[in-house]
Amino acid sequence: MAKESFDKEIQFLRMLVLTSGAYSRQQFAERLGISVHTYDKTIRRLKDILQAVYQQLPQEQGKEFAETLRFNYYESADPMLLFLYRAKSLKDSETYRLTLLLAAMQEARTAMELLDACCGQMPADLPLPDEKTIRSDLKYLEEVGVIRREPGGRPYRYRIHNDLTNELTYEELVDLYDFVDVMSNTQVPSVQGYLLRDTIKKAVKQAENETAFVEPFLYKYHYHSRILDEAHLNTLLHAIRQRRLVRFLYFSPKSRKSYGSQNTNPLFERETEGKQELVLPIKVVYDHQYGRWYLLGTNARHGVKKYRMEGLTQIEEGEAVSEDLFDAKRQQLEDQIRHSWLIDTGRSVTVRARFYNPEGVQPNFVRERVLSQGQWGRIAVEEEDSFVYEITVNGTTEIKPWLRSFGSSCEVLEPAALRRELMEEWKEIQDYYESVREDF
Template sequence: MAKESFDKEVQFLRMLVLTSGAFGRQQFAERLGISVHTFDKTIRRLKEVVSSMHQHLPQEERKEFAETIRFSYYDSSDPLLLFLFRAKSVKESESERISLLLGAMNEQALTAMELLDMICCSLPSGLPTPDEKTIRSDLKYLEEVGVIKKEPGPRPYRYRLQDDLVQSLSEDELIDLYDFVDVMANTQVPSVQGYLLRDGLKKHLLRSQARRDAIEPFLYKYHYYSRILDEAHLFTLLHAIRQRRKVRFLYFSPKSEKSYASKNTNPLFEKEPEGRAETTLPLKIVYDHQYGRWYLLAYGREGIRKYRTEGLTQIEEDEAVDDTWYEEKQRELAEKLRHSWLIDTGRPVTVRARFYNPEGPEPNFIKERVLLQGQWGQIVHEDEHSFIYEIKVNGTIEIKPWLRSFGSSCEILEPVKLRREMIAEWKEIRSYYESV
């Protein structure tokens, strides 16, 4: 399906999650930059996707779209937003064709021509009949992603499913593998490929009559929904980085009043898009664990620029650049990020903070956390009551939330400006709790 449609639904789902249904149809459409008619059409499309995901359930147990948006603890064990990747990773005709190919190769090894004859006889009447080039392209794709393998021997080559791993493992070993993938997909980034692998293992186990309770021992409350959505762009950007290619996209900053704009396909209704058209050279992808956000760091006409990936739409690859020049820009970025807590490229400043040890015989969890999360900072002085931590960072904006999270256990010593900012913030917080 068209990438534009994928962008629209990504932004649509993000808005739906952030507003929790508080917006009306008109408000929703205005914020996205689409018509109410398009809003209704997108809702219908998403309902169809949800229904297709749960078609194996009895009618009375099927989930309504409004219910699936509520993100209860139990529903979150299978992240709702992942269904977008299942539904839109391939076109409908490709989905039917690839399913038939995999079903045919599951039973025996077949040549491309044998598969072509089988597909032409099995495809539904409404879908276009593929040619030999299309089937060979599908086989090449499936071989590249490791789903099938080419058997040794003379031409014509024969292909079969590459399922040696799952076939060689016992049920207990498969459940252990499923548990490992389940934990890693829910705790590591990127997540989408892990979830897809987990779904594949779950279906295989259920087909082999494994008990459902044996393969669902963990339940997760998923907090960072945008993390999954932003992975829609992640692999496109990583491919451009590996190929040293520029990218073009329409960008909506977090402060923008709109978050999406459709492509102008009809010259009679052509209008200026709300977003900003950008052409830039991607250099690095950074993930912010604290807020669950992905960032793109790139080089453009204005030098090093930073973009929140949630604002990227209509991404397309552009021309390749010279390797020597690319490496030069990578070194320039690395130098700017040398003292960055996350992605700040501002002027370096030394931060000194006093951390107070907790009272009692319990382990010093304050010190343990500072040593674990404090990056390249060092403890420069210590006594029985407290210790002083020092770090050189690019500006104080990114490190401030971390320091503030220690509450009364942390006192800012330097710089004076940051100390005054923290005093003002704590005074404001204190005012919230004064008697009425």
């Protein structure tokens, strides 16, 4: 799958889930910045991937991809959008070839034996591999730890590296699955964890004894963008480690479009609402409250810049910068976000809020939550029925949802502007719950 295609399909899936099929084909294409023909082509491509990965789906669920996402995504505990990662960077011929190789290496095989096995089973409409291709595949699979080379001289023999699952008992496999399941659903990044979980699940079902396997935890993850945006994570972290600039086409959350195709035909060129950016990436931040990834970096023209990762497309690494320059830019960023609740670089302000202790409840869960989530803030005053929490932050936009989440247990004292904002919001909420009829 080409890099541009993967970017397009990420944005395609995000919008498909967010709109729940409410857009027409024309509206969907316009919002993405693609043609209706490309829309239809992308639907067919994703449908093929879906049917290949989720072969256990009933036939009627595989007929319409949009319908499947619309009606089944939120009914499943599994992050269904994860299927896109299984198809990333793989052509059809590679998919078949690697599948045949892995199936053949259940027993130790030489490269020539694997070549014969592939040539004998490849579909007629796909090109046959040569020895160089097979050896390249073996080198790749060995590097990522999927297979191992058996001891001995030439010709080398290769076998599936599945000792971990083969040597564990059924009970140990179930315990391992439960652990990976918990971690992949509660930690970030999680895509690799989900893939590992699925692999262990297959091993559990193969080793299943008389007791049927029952999943003890069922997670309902609603932040689909988090999973989709992890596609950019390794690229950006690699650029940060190598101190390299990155170029990308950025679509802000306020933009009417979320994708722009790379037009090679001048007859079909169109203006895109995206903005070409050249940035030195310094830090990646994850917002647990909203399930969003952010890229923080510096730009030669604007200094410190912040980007929602969901708006990044067509990412490419550029030239490297000196270590001294990178350290100076990183220090500049750290200075600006030192008092950020998350990534805000606005003017610093001191927030004071009174939290009320729950009556007759021990332990004091309000105090415990403030201490665990309150970052560098401190309890300035402690009384019998309440305590005053104080913190200096860059702006109040990011801390406001956290304060509001305490409901009547929190009263903002300062600054006065934030207090007035919250009062207006609570009045608005109260109006929503007014009785429609006076005698109701």
